[in-house]
Amino acid sequence: xxxxxxxxxxxxLLISCGKKENKNLSEQKTSxxxxxxxxxIITMETDExxxxxxxxxxxxxxxxxxxxxxxxxxxxxxxKVDLDGKTLLPGFIDPHxxxxxxxxxxxxxxxxxxxxxxxxxxxxxxxxLKKYKSDNKIKDGDWVFGWGYDESQLTEKRHPNKxxxxxxxxxxxxxLQHTSGHMGVANSLGLKxxxxxxxxxxxxxxxxxxxxxxxEPNGLVQETAMxxxxxxxxxxxSTKQAEYFDKTQNYYAENxxxxxxxxxxxxxxxxxxxxxxxxxxxxxxxxxLAGYADLDKNVADSSIHFKQYKNKFKVQGTKIVADGSPQGxxxxxxxxFLTPVPDCAHDCRGLPSLTQDALxxxxxxxxxxxxxxxxxCNGDATIDMLIKAHEYACKELSQPLDKDRRTIAIHxxxxxxxxxxxxxxxxxEPSFFTNHAYFWGDVHVENLGRDRAFFLSPxxxxxxxxxxxxxxxxxxxxxxxxxxxxxxxxxxxxRTGKVIGEAERATPYQALKxxxxxxxxxxxxxNLKGSLKKGKLADFVxxxxxxxxxxxxxxxxxxxxxxxxxxxxxxxx
Numbered sequence: 001x002x003x004x005x006x007x008x009x010x011x012x013l014l015i016s017c018g019k020k021e022n023k024n025l026s027e028q029k030t031s032x033x034x035x036x037x038x039x040x041i042i043t044m045e046t047d048e049x050x051x052x053x054x055x056x057x058x059x060x061x062x063x064x065x066x067x068x069x070x071x072x073x074x075x076x077x078x079x080k081v082d083l084d085g086k087t088l089l090p091g092f093i094d095p096h097x098x099x100x101x102x103x104x105x106x107x108x109x110x111x112x113x114x115x116x117x118x119x120x121x122x123x124x125x126x127x128x129l130k131k132y133k134s135d136n137k138i139k140d141g142d143w144v145f146g147w148g149y150d151e152s153q154l155t156e157k158r159h160p161n162k163x164x165x166x167x168x169x170x171x172x173x174x175x176l177q178h179t180s181g182h183m184g185v186a187n188s189l190g191l192k193x194x195x196x197x198x199x200x201x202x203x204x205x206x207x208x209x210x211x212x213x214x215x216e217p218n219g220l221v222q223e224t225a226m227x228x229x230x231x232x233x234x235x236x237x238s239t240k241q242a243e244y245f246d247k248t249q250n251y252y253a254e255n256x257x258x259x260x261x262x263x264x265x266x267x268x269x270x271x272x273x274x275x276x277x278x279x280x281x282x283x284x285x286x287x288x289l290a291g292y293a294d295l296d297k298n299v300a301d302s303s304i305h306f307k308q309y310k311n312k313f314k315v316q317g318t319k320i321v322a323d324g325s326p327q328g329x330x331x332x333x334x335x336x337f338l339t340p341v342p343d344c345a346h347d348c349r350g351l352p353s354l355t356q357d358a359l360x361x362x363x364x365x366x367x368x369x370x371x372x373x374x375x376x377c378n379g380d381a382t383i384d385m386l387i388k389a390h391e392y393a394c395k396e397l398s399q400p401l402d403k404d405r406r407t408i409a410i411h412x413x414x415x416x417x418x419x420x421x422x423x424x425x426x427x428x429e430p431s432f433f434t435n436h437a438y439f440w441g442d443v444h445v446e447n448l449g450r451d452r453a454f455f456l457s458p459x460x461x462x463x464x465x466x467x468x469x470x471x472x473x474x475x476x477x478x479x480x481x482x483x484x485x486x487x488x489x490x491x492x493x494x495r496t497g498k499v500i501g502e503a504e505r506a507t508p509y510q511a512l513k514x515x516x517x518x519x520x521x522x523x524x525x526x527n528l529k530g531s532l533k534k535g536k537l538a539d540f541v542x543x544x545x546x547x548x549x550x551x552x553x554x555x556x557x558x559x560x561x562x563x564x565x566x567x568x569x570x571x572x573x
Contacts, residue, residue: 031058031059032058032078032079033056033057033058033063033075033077033078033079034056034057034058034078034079034081034567035054035055035056035071035072035075035078035079035080035081036054036055036056036057036081036083036088036540037053037054037068037071037080037081037082037083038082038083038084038085039083039084039085039086039087039088039542040083040085040086040087040088040546040548040549041053041054041055041065041083041087041088041532042087042088042089042512042532042546042548043065043531043532043533044089044090044512044513044516044517044530044531044532045517045531045532045533048509049509049548052065052066052532053066053067053068053071054066054067054068054070054071054072055071055088055532055540056071056074056075056078057538057540057564057567058075058078058538058567059567060537060538060566060567060568061535061536061537061538061566061567062532062533062534062535062536062537062538063075063534064534065532065533065534083542086542086543086544086561087542087543087544087545087546087547088532088540088541088542088543089512089516089532089540089541089543090516090517090529090530090531090532090536090539090540090541091256091257091258091259091529091539091540091541091563091564091565092255092256092257092258092259092482092515092516092519092541093257093258093259093515093516093519093520093523093525093529093530094252094257094259094260094261094472094473094480094482094515094519095261095431095470095471095472095514095515095518095519095522096261096263096374096410096431096433096470096472096473096474097260097261097262097263097472097473097474097475097476097480098181098261098262098263098264098474098475098476099248099252099260099261099262099263099286100234100241100262100265100269101181101475101476102248102251102252102475102476102480103241103244103245103247103248104233104234104237104244105147105148105476106240106244106247106248107145107237107240107244108145108146108147108177108237109128109129109132109144109145109146109147110128110146110147110148111125111128111129111146111147111148111149111176112147112148112149112150112179113148113149113150113153113154114153116148116478116479117148119148119149119154120153120154120155121154121155121156122154122155122156122160122164125146125149125154125160125176126160126164126165126167126168128146129144129146129165129168129169129174129176130168132144132146133169133172138172140171140172141171141172142172143172143173143174143175143190143193143232143233143236144169144172144173144174144175145174145175145176145177145233145236145237146174146175146176146177147176147177147179147476148177148179148476149176149177149178149179149185150178150179150327150439151178152327152440152443159178159185159209159219159220160176160185160219161185161218161219161220162185162186162187162188162190162191162217162218162219163219165185165186165187165188165190165219166187166188166189169187169189170189171189172187172189173186173187173189173190173192173193174186174187174189174190175190175229175232175233177230177233178325178328179476179477180324180325180327180328180477181325181474181476181477182222182223182226182324182325182328182330183220183221183222183223183226183324183325183328183330184220184221184226184229184230185219185220185221186219186221186229187219188219190219190229191217191219193232194228194229194232196208196217196221196225197217198214198215198216198217199215200217202225203224203225204224204355205223205224205351205352205353205354206221206222206223206224206225206226206227206351207220207221207222207223207225207330207342207343207351208220208221208222208225209221209222209342209343210343220342222324222328222330222351223324223330223351223353224353234266238268238269238272241269241272242272242276245276245281246281249282249283249284250283250571251480252284252480253283253284253563253565253570253571254560254563254571255480255481255482255483255560256482256483256541256543256560256563257284257480257482257563258284258285258529258539258540258541258563258564258565258570259284259285259286259287259519259523259525259529259539260284260285260286260287261286261287261288261289262286262287262288262289263289263319263374263410263474264289264291264319264321265288265289265290265291265315265319266291266294267290267291267294267297267298269288270288270290270304270315273286273288273313274310274313276313277310277311277312277313278311280311282311282312282313283565283570284312284565284570285309285312285313285314285529285565286312286313287313287314287315287316287523288313288314288315288316289315289316289317289318289319289374290304290315290317290318290319291318291319292318292319292320292321292362295318295362295365295366295371296365298315298318298371299365299366299369299371306370306371306372307372307524316372316374316523317366317371317372317373317374318362318366318371318372318373318374319374319375319376319410320354320359320362320373320374320375320376321353321376322352322353322354322359322375322376322377322382322385322386323350323351323352323353323376323377323378323379323381323382324350324351324353324378325378326350326378326379326413326414326436326440326444326447326448327436327439327440327443327444327447329341329342329348329350329447330350330351331350331378331379331382331413331414332349332350332351332352332377332378332379332381332382332385333349333350333379333380333381333414333448333452334349334379334380334381334384335349335452336348336349337349337350337447337448338446338447338448338449339446339447349379349381350379350381352381352382352385354385356385356388356389359385359386359388359389360388360389360392360393362389363389363390363392363393364392364393364396364397366393367393367394367397367399367405368393368397370405372405372406372407372408372524373405373407373408374407374408374410374431375407375408375409375410376410376411377409377410377411377412378411378412378413378414379413379414380414380415380416380419383409383412383415383416383419384419386407386409386428387419387422387426387428390407390426390428401425401426402425402426402427403427404427405427406427406429406521406522406524407426407427407428407429408428408429408430408431408470408522409423409428409429409430409431410431410472411431411432411433411457411474412430412431412432412457413432413433413436413456413457414448414452414455414456415430415455415458416455417455417461420458420461420462420465420467421465423467424465424466424467429467429468429469429470429521429522430462430467430469430470431469431470431471431472431522432457432458432459432462432469432470432471432472432489432514433457433471433472433474434456434457434459434471434485434488434489434492434506435473435474435477435478435484435485435488436456436457437456437457437488437492437493437494437500437501438488438492438493438494438495439478439495441453441456441492441493441494441495441498441500442494442495442496442498444456444500445498445500453500453501454500454501454502454503454504455501455504456500456501456504457471457489457504458501458504459471459489459504459506459510459511459514460503460504460505460506460510461504463506463510468518468521468522469514469518470514470515470518470519470522471485471486471489471511471514471515472485473485481556482515483543483547483555483556483558483560484556485511485514485515486508486511486512486514486515486547486555486556487552487553487555487556489505489506489510489511489514490505490506490507490508490511490552490555491505491552491553491555492504492505508547508548508552508555509548511547512547512548516530516531517530517531518530537566538564538566538567539564539565539566540562540563540564541560541562541563541564542560542561542562542563542564543558543559543560543561544558544559544561545558545559559573560573561573
């Protein structure tokens, strides 16, 4: 090729590239954008409430937050969205729930008491189960599953037993999951299917309820004793995973959530979620916490890229269950319960689910692999175990105690003030559960006394200390509704109208931080979402009222009008 030919070719390529560059700039300038204005736009970017006049979304990202006049000048061709006095916030982020379990409830009988459900007595429970079998044409020999019963809210103030279930289901195995998710009741056929007999010993960290003055099982299985029953239930219901998946996403979106969590995901379900994501079926971001029993396999699995989104899905870290539920009297405390505990004669302080040595080993493996830990711990004795495991792992690995790992203490319901100080020192963050103040506040006062009950999920104290607390629903344990968690955090009112710890009432803004910017921080996502800032995802929720200005008692009545994920509406009322 001659020099002249090379010169001509270079000029052609230069002109071509210039045209292409100009075209790209033109496309970027005229790309469709949406400008939201004339409402309460709360940015969640600052320590105190801050409002913007306008926000602009383009290509799924926030490209402007600020003055309306400037927004119109910079984006004159944008589609104008008049909020008409409504409130726009960052899309709600779920700090802790069980997406998979929520999905599975669609194949079970709803046994929740009012106001969530209608079951207030054992006869009503049996009637609902009988009707469900008939309505769903369940054959003899097939399992019947129910969820959400709460013995503290039943007329009888006790768990149903296998004899009562046998009377209605002599030919079907039955398993009913307690609202806490930490125990359940089976009938005789259910116990037989899971090989539980009078000769079966209590597993470590669990309890098999017995008939009075007998070794005969009464149907109640608690903590690790329930694991085979839950595993069996999940295996059976997994055949309908795909059918329920979209319905579950819609349920989260209806509640203003643009990010959901599955709080304990087995390896098979991780693969299922990955396939759903790869097929483009995720409308919201979904975050999995892998189970601690699979930790060694998971950290060695090159197909699992922890903390990295792909097609709106990521596996964030590892979930550990270290104790039980306070209302079920299986949470682990340093001081005993004040009321009788079934199958316990003295010093009844609940149950740790793991030994200290086992917990130490899990922490060491996780910290050695930079694997984020999310640990369920309700009672203060379990929190002591968490702190010891953290210190042990750091010492063994010669790692600093205050490295930015963001170990999350899920629930931390009965954390002591001295333990909060250690959280701050070691950069451990609590994810609280203030819904307990409403659903079981009265029960906690009775079982634990005022001092412990009134300091449950202490958001006000945590906020003063500068902790980046979150606050969750733990669905299916309580309804997924994030605005209900705001209401319980601010009011701390029990079912009977008593205030459960007035000193720990959060402000509405503190309660909102727990489901927006602080929740993003929990997942190392604070630069991606959680507040309204240029460059972040355009994840929005539009509410009919402003949580910061209405009467705090009305917070739970606020309606989600629209949920927007990366600029696209995924729910509209």
